Amino acid sequence: MTTTNNNIAAAKPLAPTAWLIDLVLLGALWGASFLFMRIGAAEFGALPTAAVRVAIAALFLLPIALLRGQGPSLAKHWKASFAVGVFNSGMPFALFCFALLTINTGLAAVLNATTPMFGALVAWAWFRERPAGSRIVGLVIGFAGVAMLASRSAGLHAGASGNAALFAVLACLGACLCYGISASATRAHLGGVPALTTATGSQIGATLFLALPAFWLWPAQMPSLRAWLALLALGIACTGVAYILFFRLIERAGPARALTVTFLVPVFALFYGAVFLGENITQWMLICAAVIVCGVALSTGIVKLGSPRKASA
Secondary structure: OOOOOOOOOOOOOOOHHHHHHHHHHHHHHHHHHHHHHHHHHHHHOHHHHHHHHHHHHHHHHHHHHHHOOOHHHHHHOHHHHHHHHHHHHHHHHHHHHHHOOOEOHHHHHHHHOOHHHHHHHHHHHHHOOOOOOHHHHHHHHHHHHHHHHHOOOOOEOOOOOHHHHHHHHHHHHHHHHHHHHHHHHHHHHOOOOOHHHHHHHHHHHHHHHHHHHHHHOOOOOOOOHHHHHHHHHHHHHHHHHHHHHHHHHHHHHOHHHHHOHHHHHHHHHHHHHHHHOOOOOOHHHHHHHHHHHHHHHHHOOOOOOOOHHHHHO
16 A cells, blocks of 8 residues: 545546556555565565565656656655655555565455555544544444454464464554555645655655665575565566556546555455465455455445435535
8 A cells, every 4th residue: 555645636537447447457466565575575584575675666666757857846855755755665565574474465465454544543643634423433343353353363374373463463554554644744744746756755765764674684595586576576566557557546536436446455465365375265354354344445434324315415
């Protein structure tokens, strides 16, 4: 998951199939990111995996930003965009990589779906935007789903202990909290800044943040070609290209519809994990995922309780 600028204009009229294609592609890319993070983290370690990911994304996005004439904008807003990158990419990517050393990709992706709920909580604390009615119900339901998911050992790697699972779940939730903080920080300090500038600056900032820790923790044995290819796909496709798709989706379909990609990511992640990694999808994981998705839908206002007339008003 990533952040958006608050001042994005209203969606432009467009055939539904056009933005639906972007939505599905984005869900597929972000769902695959958990697969590639797990492959990379197994050989590189958590911090080096996150560092290589953002470095590749920065190298991919920077030439695009410069070619589009956004160099002056990037130079003007580098402090804010670099700082946002710490919470938007640096910390959450490292936390998810750490978690994937213990839990399966599908479980991590389901927990990632709580990001909009943390975004609502941070906005409540930061901007005093108190959620009301169905949104509060959604927050309660969503976090109840997380508690249900954490209460059992579903989605653990072979030999992983219950304590390790708890830390992994907390790491995922910490990453989602970072996403929520970065969203409000972007809104507060990067309003009016082009989305590509924010995306590029955030990846550069995340790279600088992770560079030294990754150097200290770099694996003694050279990772395999498979691991390198996984990080290359992670940086270019799942981060660089995904950023472009995400911001284009917001422009074409609006922020509310773009937010529904949150529901697609776990579906793709569960599928990739089962097909390519042989991960087991339990009935309990699916039940908890359904509870969390319901909570997210309510807490973000995509679905509202009450009569259609009241919801329309």
